[in-house]
Amino acid sequence: MYVAVKGGEQAIDNAHLLLARDRRGDPAVPELSIDQIREQMTLAIARVMAEGSLYEPDLAALAIKQARGDLIEAIFLLRAYRTTLPRFGDCVPMDTADMSIRRRVSAVFKDLPGGQILGPTFDYTHRLLDPDLAIADDERPCPIVASVGAEPVVAPHILQILDREGLVEAPQSGVDAGVEEDLTRTPLEFPACRELRLQALARGDEGFLLALGYSTQRGYGRTHPFAGEIRIGEVELSFVPAELGFEVPLGAVTITECEMVNQFRGSETQAPQFTRGYGCVFGQSERKAMSMALVDRALRANDLGEASGVPAQDEEFVLSHCDNVQATGFVEHLKLPHYVDFQAELALLRQLRDDWSEKRIAKADADRSAKEQQEEAAE
Amino acid sequence: MSDLPEYNFAYLDEQTKRMIRRAILKAIAIPGYQTPFASREMPMPYGWGTGGVQVTAAILGTDDVLKVIDQGSDDTTNAVSIRKFFARTAGVRTTTRTPEATIIQTRHRIPETALGEHQVIVYQVPIPEPLRFLEPRETETRRMHALEDYGVMHVKLYEDIAQHGHIATAYAYPVKVDERYVMDPSPTPKFDNPKMNQCPALQLFGAGREKRIYAIPPYTRVVSLDFEDHPFERTRISGACSLCNSTKAFLDEVITDDQGGRAFMCSDTDYCEQARSRIGPLS
Numbered sequence: 001m002y003v004a005v006k007g008g009e010q011a012i013d014n015a016h017l018l019l020a021r022d023r024r025g026d027p028a029v030p031e032l033s034i035d036q037i038r039e040q041m042t043l044a045i046a047r048v049m050a051e052g053s054l055y056e057p058d059l060a061a062l063a064i065k066q067a068r069g070d071l072i073e074a075i076f077l078l079r080a081y082r083t084t085l086p087r088f089g090d091c092v093p094m095d096t097a098d099m100s101i102r103r104r105v106s107a108v109f110k111d112l113p114g115g116q117i118l119g120p121t122f123d124y125t126h127r128l129l130d131p132d133l134a135i136a137d138d139e140r141p142c143p144i145v146a147s148v149g150a151e152p153v154v155a156p157h158i159l160q161i162l163d164r165e166g167l168v169e170a171p172q173s174g175v176d177a178g179v180e181e182d183l184t185r186t187p188l189e190f191p192a193c194r195e196l197r198l199q200a201l202a203r204g205d206e207g208f209l210l211a212l213g214y215s216t217q218r219g220y221g222r223t224h225p226f227a228g229e230i231r232i233g234e235v236e237l238s239f240v241p242a243e244l245g246f247e248v249p250l251g252a253v254t255i256t257e258c259e260m261v262n263q264f265r266g267s268e269t270q271a272p273q274f275t276r277g278y279g280c281v282f283g284q285s286e287r288k289a290m291s292m293a294l295v296d297r298a299l300r301a302n303d304l305g306e307a308s309g310v311p312a313q314d315e316e317f318v319l320s321h322c323d324n325v326q327a328t329g330f331v332e333h334l335k336l337p338h339y340v341d342f343q344a345e346l347a348l349l350r351q352l353r354d355d356w357s358e359k360r361i362a363k364a365d366a367d368r369s370a371k372e373q374q375e376e377a378a379e
Numbered sequence: 380m381s382d383l384p385e386y387n388f389a390y391l392d393e394q395t396k397r398m399i400r401r402a403i404l405k406a407i408a409i410p411g412y413q414t415p416f417a418s419r420e421m422p423m424p425y426g427w428g429t430g431g432v433q434v435t436a437a438i439l440g441t442d443d444v445l446k447v448i449d450q451g452s453d454d455t456t457n458a459v460s461i462r463k464f465f466a467r468t469a470g471v472r473t474t475t476r477t478p479e480a481t482i483i484q485t486r487h488r489i490p491e492t493a494l495g496e497h498q499v500i501v502y503q504v505p506i507p508e509p510l511r512f513l514e515p516r517e518t519e520t521r522r523m524h525a526l527e528d529y530g531v532m533h534v535k536l537y538e539d540i541a542q543h544g545h546i547a548t549a550y551a552y553p554v555k556v557d558e559r560y561v562m563d564p565s566p567t568p569k570f571d572n573p574k575m576n577q578c579p580a581l582q583l584f585g586a587g588r589e590k591r592i593y594a595i596p597p598y599t600r601v602v603s604l605d606f607e608d609h610p611f612e613r614t615r616i617s618g619a620c621s622l623c624n625s626t627k628a629f630l631d632e633v634i635t636d637d638q639g640g641r642a643f644m645c646s647d648t649d650y651c652e653q654a655r656s657r658i659g660p661l662s
């Protein structure tokens with residue numbers, strides 16, 4: 001006699017124990033510290049903070065450790081914590097023109113005020129595995145020199161310079177328009193304003209935005225982009241407490257900002273000019289900032305009268321699917337039990353198959369008798 | 380980082396609960412209408428019942444007795460996990476007995492035991508939009524609901540009949556609520572649809588990822604979509620539960636050996652246990 005499987009509770013507890021064991025790995029190897037992760041996995045920290053929408057390197061490091069290096073799981077951990085935090089208010093809009101720049105490149109002007117600053121980049125490394133890195137720190141022959149870094153610089157945005165001639169559209173500011181919506185506090189409705197779109201993209205999955213941005217370069221909604229400027233550095237944030245009435249600095253965040261310049265042939269009401277695609281993310285993440293700028297520009301296709309129905313231009317498609325915490329949840333929920341639905345489908349399928357066989361038999365019978373009649377008639 | 384976060388009763392903060400309750404009240408006022416709400420990120424993944432959990436958290440009081448089922452069973456892993464979550468964050472009494480519960484959170488089933496006026500049933504909903512697989516765009520489906528433009532749904536059902544001779548939908552079978560909104564009953568088998576009609580209990584539906592709440596107030600007319608000449612047919616149960624002999628309950632099929640041996644048993648484990656305690660064990 002079959003007895004129903006019991007013991008879900010015990011199974012869950014055991015799964016948690018196994019998870020903890022596997023997270024730790026071989027106990028003979030020293031355990032990773034939060035400090036190590038924060039200091040040496042900075043780009044992973046950046047991604048988790050950006051898509052987790054919470055700037056807190058220590059908690060991001062903890063999340064990465066707890067998630068065994070699964071960054072989407074770490075992002076989820078950070079989001080679930082973020083949602084419980086009280087909101088004090090909104091900070092003063094940050095001005096990225098005041099950024100202490102550590103890296104800044106422009107693909108449109110050779111030289112510019114403030115200069116091109118290569119900074120810490122993989123761009124010109126040869127992707128050869130470095131055996132030196134496999135040697136423990138204290139045994140390594142040449143210690144890292146800390147003196148190459150120049151002082152951070154402050155410089156105006158490059159598009160500002162083009163702007164004087166009216167060659168580039170003026171930047172749009174949600175602050176001026178009084179837009180203070182937050183998609184984590186109000187459900188997103190379509191059509192969404194650009195500010196909400198940018199919020200969704202800033203939280204959106206790097207891989208998803210990368211693929212969408214890439215698709216625009218391959219002809220699915222071409223935007224003729226130039227990397228006007230990419231800058232990475234620290235920007236100060238401040239807050240005006242109602243009881244004080246003046247700005248109080250809160251600290252600085254590292255961000256990556258990308259302004260794409262895109263061709264625009266003009267329309268009946270607008271003269272031809274360059275348009276902008278904008279990307280801005282926490283931490284150092286050029287791939288994400290650039291992808292975001294491409295997708296932002298593609299999503300403006302409707303307003304600019306160039307929409308051609310490709311995925312990257314489709315606001316509902318992009319915004320409904322860019323969140324990896326939502327996506328991973330819904331994809332992975334397929335592993336939850338679906339016995340009941342499957343049972344209902346099974347019964348339906350059996351019925352459909354019986355109907356199908358009956359019909360076939362009936363048809364074969366009809367065909368045979370028709371053939372016999374024909375033969376009789378021929379005789 | 381050493382200070383551990385303290386959570387509010389039933390996890391959500393009171394502001395959030397208030398926001399969810401406002402959405403619930405609106406949903407009750409417009410039966411079957413999908414009310415947008417500012418769904419929060421929950422400490423369990425989307426798809427694991429975050430909508431249902433938020434609705435339950437918003438209505439849960441200290442005197443409530445909670446039952447959680449998944450696939451009709453109190454012992455499936457996710458039902459265990461959600462029940463534990465509320466036992467831990469709210470300290471409420473939990474039960475597996477359907478009549479004892481004041482709130483029943485469910486995924487994919489409605490209990491076989493009839494619900495009463497003292498109860499609220501909270502459904503976990505993956506895709507709240509019954510028109511979604513006919514029209515992927517939210518902007519379009521909202522317009523269709525506003526205009527009561529359900530032509531595509533009737534065409535789909537008609538095509539089923541033309542092709543198969545009957546409506547080939549076994550679960551998430553669409554219903555019309557209070558003669559106005561077409562509604563997705565969540566992925567319950569169509570066997571459960573008649574239980575929604577004129578139900579004395581309040582029925583609440585939460586879709587976390589899609590950020591929608593909808594409701595059926597007590598004693599509301601809920602009709603499964605059909606045609607005059609092809610009326611809705613409840614799935615007939617063939618066979619009997621091998622544990623309690625019931626022929627009236629929805630049965631799960633279990634594979635008993637590697638020779639294709641099969642057995643059936645009640646999907647509603649509480650119902651099955653009660654039936655067995657009445658008749659004594661089958662030999």
Ligand SMILES: [Zn+2]
Pocket residue numbers: 620621622623624625644645650651652654
């Ligand atoms: Zn039974």
